[in-house]
Amino acid sequence: MKNVAIGVDIGGTNTAIGVVDQEGNVMVKDNIATPGHGDIDRYITDLASAINELIKSVKLLNPDVEFLGIGIGAPNANYYKGTIEHTANLSFRGVVPFIDLLRKHFPDLEALALTNDANAAAIGEMIYGGAKGMKNFVMFTLGTGVGSGVVVNGDLVYGHDGFAGECGHTTLVPGGRLCGCGNRGHLEAYCSAPGMKRTAFELMVEYNATDSLLAGKSFNELDSKMIYEAAVQGDKIALEVFEKTGAWLGQGLANTVHHLSPEAIFLFGGPTASGDYIFNPIKKHMEEHLLSVFKNKIKILPSKLKPGDAAIVGASALVWKEMEK
Amino acid sequence: MKNVAIGVDIGGTNTAIGVVDQEGNVMVKDNIATPGHGDIDRYITDLASAINELIKSVKLLNPDVEFLGIGIGAPNANYYKGTIEHTANLSFRGVVPFIDLLRKHFPDLEALALTNDANAAAIGEMIYGGAKGMKNFVMFTLGTGVGSGVVVNGDLVYGHDGFAGECGHTTLVPGGRLCGCGNRGHLEAYCSAPGMKRTAFELMVEYNATDSLLAGKSFNELDSKMIYEAAVQGDKIALEVFEKTGAWLGQGLANTVHHLSPEAIFLFGGPTASGDYIFNPIKKHMEEHLLSVFKNKIKILPSKLKPGDAAIVGASALVWKEMEK
Numbered sequence: 001m002k003n004v005a006i007g008v009d010i011g012g013t014n015t016a017i018g019v020v021d022q023e024g025n026v027m028v029k030d031n032i033a034t035p036g037h038g039d040i041d042r043y044i045t046d047l048a049s050a051i052n053e054l055i056k057s058v059k060l061l062n063p064d065v066e067f068l069g070i071g072i073g074a075p076n077a078n079y080y081k082g083t084i085e086h087t088a089n090l091s092f093r094g095v096v097p098f099i100d101l102l103r104k105h106f107p108d109l110e111a112l113a114l115t116n117d118a119n120a121a122a123i124g125e126m127i128y129g130g131a132k133g134m135k136n137f138v139m140f141t142l143g144t145g146v147g148s149g150v151v152v153n154g155d156l157v158y159g160h161d162g163f164a165g166e167c168g169h170t171t172l173v174p175g176g177r178l179c180g181c182g183n184r185g186h187l188e189a190y191c192s193a194p195g196m197k198r199t200a201f202e203l204m205v206e207y208n209a210t211d212s213l214l215a216g217k218s219f220n221e222l223d224s225k226m227i228y229e230a231a232v233q234g235d236k237i238a239l240e241v242f243e244k245t246g247a248w249l250g251q252g253l254a255n256t257v258h259h260l261s262p263e264a265i266f267l268f269g270g271p272t273a274s275g276d277y278i279f280n281p282i283k284k285h286m287e288e289h290l291l292s293v294f295k296n297k298i299k300i301l302p303s304k305l306k307p308g309d310a311a312i313v314g315a316s317a318l319v320w321k322e323m324e325k
Numbered sequence: 326m327k328n329v330a331i332g333v334d335i336g337g338t339n340t341a342i343g344v345v346d347q348e349g350n351v352m353v354k355d356n357i358a359t360p361g362h363g364d365i366d367r368y369i370t371d372l373a374s375a376i377n378e379l380i381k382s383v384k385l386l387n388p389d390v391e392f393l394g395i396g397i398g399a400p401n402a403n404y405y406k407g408t409i410e411h412t413a414n415l416s417f418r419g420v421v422p423f424i425d426l427l428r429k430h431f432p433d434l435e436a437l438a439l440t441n442d443a444n445a446a447a448i449g450e451m452i453y454g455g456a457k458g459m460k461n462f463v464m465f466t467l468g469t470g471v472g473s474g475v476v477v478n479g480d481l482v483y484g485h486d487g488f489a490g491e492c493g494h495t496t497l498v499p500g501g502r503l504c505g506c507g508n509r510g511h512l513e514a515y516c517s518a519p520g521m522k523r524t525a526f527e528l529m530v531e532y533n534a535t536d537s538l539l540a541g542k543s544f545n546e547l548d549s550k551m552i553y554e555a556a557v558q559g560d561k562i563a564l565e566v567f568e569k570t571g572a573w574l575g576q577g578l579a580n581t582v583h584h585l586s587p588e589a590i591f592l593f594g595g596p597t598a599s600g601d602y603i604f605n606p607i608k609k610h611m612e613e614h615l616l617s618v619f620k621n622k623i624k625i626l627p628s629k630l631k632p633g634d635a636a637i638v639g640a641s642a643l644v645w646k647e648m649e650k
Binding site: 076085086135136137150152153155157158159160161162163164165166167169170171172173174181183251254255256258259260261262263288289291292293294297 | 488495
């Protein structure tokens, strides 16, 4: 008998579904479009069909497999209520009782649970990744936005309302850059992939840097991978983007350390693929901001979740976490 | 049979000791000087004598009383290790194994525990004060410095190293005012009582405010109580001090909310005696910084611990918290 979990990652355009074993390997996967199903009931029905197809295909090859549950990662997901609330990116409006709706299709599964994508990534890191055995750590996911998941005493912190871990929306620069949320100066506006692009253009403007390797790209073309490649070639603008991003993120991570005294902070997502270019300035600037009781103690580590499958795998980890209870 | 706890608050000049009942009433109290005992062993011996005198005096009147333990609040205290580490204010140097030393004098007491003063205040609020029944809240103590204690799922967050809850040292203004810790722009440098005084002088400098009610006080004379009294009389500088302090603290509390999603944040200490003058701008500015999922949900409340006895009472609360385990 082999236990497995189903992970579902709901994005703005695509919903990815996978069957994941206890070691974090994706056995099979599939996906459906997130929008275009008409209404939420129809979306849930289509999602349930896709899940049932995957279950059938796995059982055909491994009749002994037991499916324990479904873990779902989605923006604005509320773990306590099992709802997805007021999300701008998704085609579901208002407060969607997601778990209640899905439960009707899977009355016999032990664990159905929902949380936001960054929380799911944190649980994934704890169950399958680099945070195995750690009781106090924080996960930052750097992508289009910046998400975070906080683990204290071995449990994810949901807080009173279920929405804890929005460290991407802490203020770094009072009155600074406009953030996607409408506020100003947030960590996400500086340290996300688009934030790095904004910094690159800010620096090209500042220095009138026509000789930068980045100067031939439009605002819509430039991405964090190009900045990394330019940095490798010694481009001064690109190198300063990493230095400044590290300074901002270092300041933000120090704030998190002063709240929580974590053993480690894990970083996940596109910008972290730049390795030392991003990790070194982050560590340097974080240390500068720390009280002496924290200095040289906090590990800043790359996530061990595989980039391609991380969202599915993270969501599936929710199931194992629920089974511990 | 009535159970009681002993609370000890270790400050730079004075160590206050009290016997506290389960409702948070101080039955008797005493104090000894913190410095001047020669060495740490002698200080502990003198502290133990003072505690034993209090125990004797209580037992004389109430032979049925049972002493459950001693809770200690001190700067740079490490709950996990029972140590006081590298504190600048106290006459003990290096890492002091405080609980081990005290245990020799009280081998039979069930609970001996140590934490920093702000953590003790948070536990006090939870056991005796306004946070009774709350599972997720944060306590900020505004005084000479700014301390904080974080409660998640009904337990104080100590973090990996035992030093969580140093929110006073989160950065509000990059490169801003010098903080007592040597870093710049920290919340403590703006929102402590001395921080408010610095703001008052900053504003008098800015406006050359010779007509302010505060303009006759020296830098060493002015305190947060005088600023409050001037605000009540309509002094523009004093009113703007509250507005600016509220703006800074609101920004800082929003960062805390985005980390932890608490039900409430409690404020304790001198500046909070100014009531609406300080609470209104804090609430207004915090709300401006919050993501919509948090708006109009987080209570900002004055502590219900009595100012005079709060430190002793908070420290004693550690004992009841330990007994829950």
